[in-house]
Amino acid sequence: MSDKQVRVRFAPSPTGFLHIGGARTALFNWLYARNRNGVFVLRIEDTDRSRSTEDYIEAIIDGMEWLGLDWDEGPVRQTDRMDIYTSAIKRLIEEDRAYYCYCSPEELDRKRKEAQQAKKNPRYDGTCRDIKEPVSGIDPVVRFRMPQGGATIVEDLIRGNVSYDNDMFDDFIIARSDGTPTYNFVVVMDDVDMGMTHIIRGDDHLNNTPKQIHIYEALGYTVPKFAHLPMILGSDKSRLSKRHGATSVQAYREMGYLPEALLNYLVRLGWSYGDQEVFSREELIEKFSFDNVGKAAAVFNPDKLLWINAEYMKARDPDVLVDEVMPFLLESGIVSDGWKPDREWLAMAISTLQERSKTLVELAGSLRYYIADSVEYEEKARAKFLTEESLHYLVELKKGIESLKDLDHEVLEELFASIMERNDIKLKKLAQPVRVAMTGDTKSPGIFDLLGIMGKDRVISRLENAINSIKGAGK
Numbered sequence: 001m002s003d004k005q006v007r008v009r010f011a012p013s014p015t016g017f018l019h020i021g022g023a024r025t026a027l028f029n030w031l032y033a034r035n036r037n038g039v040f041v042l043r044i045e046d047t048d049r050s051r052s053t054e055d056y057i058e059a060i061i062d063g064m065e066w067l068g069l070d071w072d073e074g075p076v077r078q079t080d081r082m083d084i085y086t087s088a089i090k091r092l093i094e095e096d097r098a099y100y101c102y103c104s105p106e107e108l109d110r111k112r113k114e115a116q117q118a119k120k121n122p123r124y125d126g127t128c129r130d131i132k133e134p135v136s137g138i139d140p141v142v143r144f145r146m147p148q149g150g151a152t153i154v155e156d157l158i159r160g161n162v163s164y165d166n167d168m169f170d171d172f173i174i175a176r177s178d179g180t181p182t183y184n185f186v187v188v189m190d191d192v193d194m195g196m197t198h199i200i201r202g203d204d205h206l207n208n209t210p211k212q213i214h215i216y217e218a219l220g221y222t223v224p225k226f227a228h229l230p231m232i233l234g235s236d237k238s239r240l241s242k243r244h245g246a247t248s249v250q251a252y253r254e255m256g257y258l259p260e261a262l263l264n265y266l267v268r269l270g271w272s273y274g275d276q277e278v279f280s281r282e283e284l285i286e287k288f289s290f291d292n293v294g295k296a297a298a299v300f301n302p303d304k305l306l307w308i309n310a311e312y313m314k315a316r317d318p319d320v321l322v323d324e325v326m327p328f329l330l331e332s333g334i335v336s337d338g339w340k341p342d343r344e345w346l347a348m349a350i351s352t353l354q355e356r357s358k359t360l361v362e363l364a365g366s367l368r369y370y371i372a373d374s375v376e377y378e379e380k381a382r383a384k385f386l387t388e389e390s391l392h393y394l395v396e397l398k399k400g401i402e403s404l405k406d407l408d409h410e411v412l413e414e415l416f417a418s419i420m421e422r423n424d425i426k427l428k429k430l431a432q433p434v435r436v437a438m439t440g441d442t443k444s445p446g447i448f449d450l451l452g453i454m455g456k457d458r459v460i461s462r463l464e465n466a467i468n469s470i471k472g473a474g475k
């Protein structure tokens with residue numbers, strides 16, 4: 001008989017943007033589903049109504065789409081499913097697996113403090129465990145009756161067997177006094193109802209798992225398999241947070257990272273395959289398994305992410321980059337809305353820059369000199385290269401270029417060679433001033449590529465500006 005079809009889910013709470021850690025959880029679920037020809041479900045855990053917002057739901061969905069983590073079912077929203085939870089809670093009460101608790105928050109708070117002072121575990125003391133009659137005038141919470149004594153073992157595909165003493169846990173609340181169910185209960189109901197075979201999530205949820213296992217059992221459901229992913233830490237080994245810099249997928253998108261690069265980096269936070277660093281999507285799907293997920297926390301390294309991004313920038317089809325860089329050109333004001341580039345030309349310009357641009361933001365920044373009407377000179381570059389000495393070469397070059405029809409590589413090379421020979425100078429003496437004239441700075445792609453893509457008219461006008469600038473400075 002074949003195995004049951006794998007069904008997994010990503011279940012974000014929409015109380016913030018899609019975090020790097022959340023995206024990694026989504027990715028591992030997605031990879032496992034795709035590797036096993038399974039089903040990947042997106043479930044929005046929005047029962048915490050005070051903190052969940054529509055904007056965050058949209059941002060999470062956007063982030064997933066941008067990363068290419070497509071889901072097969074959903075997005076399912078918990079708030080659409082309240083009836084299911086209420087009837088299961090009723091059933092647990094009827095079967096005495098759960099009970100009403102009438103203790104007031106103040107009373108519980110007092111007891112908790114007392115326990116803390118006495119250095120005891122501040123767990124619920126079971127006051128209402130055996131109350132049979134309702135107490136009038138109080139809206140009770142519902143508590144789940146946890147077994148007393150013994151241990152619960154979480155069988156985890158990454159952690160192995162993790163054992164918990166049941167006495168660590170108290171009878172936890174599964175419904176608040178306003179009737180809304182709590183996370184540990186809802187998550188079980190949803191996972192059962194949606195037929196989840198594997199629960200893949202961050203290991204901050206590992207300690208919740210024993211409680212959830214008992215709910216599965218109380219309701220007579222099969223416990224799924226668990227895989228708790230190692231934590232992601234910042235460089236100082238504390239849990240990754242805003243203090244460590246950008247932590248949302250959206251922030252990396254805005255900084256000009258490519259989705260494939262981010263995905264490739266995320267997978268390495270916990271998973272490895274020998275010492276291979278760069279993987280295609282297909283390769284990841286084929287190679288992914290829990291055997292290669294480590295237990296140890298992973299350290300988020302922004303420099304490595306940048307390195308991977310640069311690798312993807314280099315390998316990208318320039319024609320694809322044309323579309324990808326557009327929002328960044330707009331954003332930085334290099335072009336305005338409605339700008340319609342000659343795609344082929346822009347792709348050529350990009351192909352000269354992608355090797356040296358680590359992000360789309362850098363690429364857009366460099367494209368400025370190809371696109372803008374004029375450039376501003378970086379002061380040091382101007383002072384060093386737009387000098388009386390170079391004036392002469394620039395004038396000669398301008399004349400030469402005026403006489404050319406097209407600026408192709410060979411013709412430019414000949415023109416440069418003749419100027420160098422006449423003046424007995426090396427390429428650098430000529431090329432650097434030309435670079436500054438064209439780009440405002442001293443770094444650029446190969447000089448002939450640069451001029452070829454700029455085109456005759458623009459090259460002439462920039463040489464003219466540089467010549468005038470030298471003459472102006474000399475007065």
Ligand code: GLU
Nearest residue numbers: 011012013045187201205
């Ligand atoms: N909504 C939970 C979270 O965002 C996920 C819980 C789970 O995967 O079981 O942390």
